Amino acid sequence: MNDLIIHPSYFVDVITLIHIHHAQNIILEQQDSYVKQTYRNRCYIAAANGKLALNIPIVHQKKGHSVLYSSIEIDNSQAWASTHLKSIKSAYYSSPYFEYYQDDLEELFKEIPSSLLEWNIKTLHFLMHHLQIDRTINRVVNYEDNALAKRLITAKGDALFQLDSYIQVFQEKHGFTQPLSGLDLLFNLGPAAGSYLKKQYHKL
Template identity: 60%
Template sequence: MDLILHPTYFIDVVSLVHLYHSNHVTLEIHDNYVKQTYRNRCYIAAANGKLALNIPIVHQKTGGSVPYNSIEINRTDDWATQHLKSIKSAYNSSPFYEYYETDLHELYRDIPKLLIDWNIKTLHWALDLLNIKKAIQTTDQYLDNDKARDLVTAKQIPILNTDPYIQVFQEKHGFLNALSALDLIFNVGPSAGVYLKSQYYLIKNTK
């Protein structure tokens, strides 16, 4: 199965399931920037429920479409420190947060200027920690792909309801679907590959 993905701020678990079961993965780098997507946000499970972590961007003065690969991260806000604090607050009691905390802080020490570069960096970081080996290429031109567009859209019902795994605050809020891969990493750790493999039945008949 071939998969096209728009680079996002820490790939979400639904997209990660698709990636895990794909033979070829291509990152779309020639699309336009679209609001209300995972391009500049991810979701984690916090004490009060689902929490969005948003990356501020530099807004370009244009009335038309803006290439995603030209979007810069706004560095006037100390958003990275706030995100790290929120992640720690959410997952400090999870089984594997302390195990991966140093790796997470190391990742945030060098944030690229462009949003797309940062998102690709977070993707490779997550895949490395989960020991997922995939050959990933990038597009030479824009590929209009319905599944890629559905996966990147944050403000709609996720295209899959993955099986529950143990989450922090689950007794309070129930299982939260389609959270950031951070949620899977900190709650499941090295067993994440087993979980992702078990989700094949959800996508085997999808195009």
């Protein structure tokens, strides 16, 4: 059985999506500690001025203590959601498939859980649904110290591997950009995204 353990991230990146597409079962880690500099509270999109980080503000807890990821709350006192939605629209309004998914994206942002973990799981379901990735999703009961899961959630350093390029909105200006959120793949390739993900299997 091809199981993949992942730490739920904000609009999961394309490399993680390749692993998800290749797997039979997805297991969500929810017993881990919150770590900074990861995709837990950020994703990247391709904007007019280059790669843009979308960061979710969190309610900070007492310093010097390990904090469970599942206990992290989003700081909704800041207008981050409307800013992120506006940035995504600005970046992708001219992409080939944005208009097909815009209404569902706006609907997603209307109801945001206070829990960062649960919000990230919602964004994962959004991408998997629209990319037509139908996989069984379970949650771990006990912490799994999984090396690949920890590597995939890390936002700093080089990508695990170089993706084959696909057409991006600002490619002529900035060249092919990675790593980016799966939103980039969805809006640029639409229904063809599944075939693209499958063609990347040999890099795993």
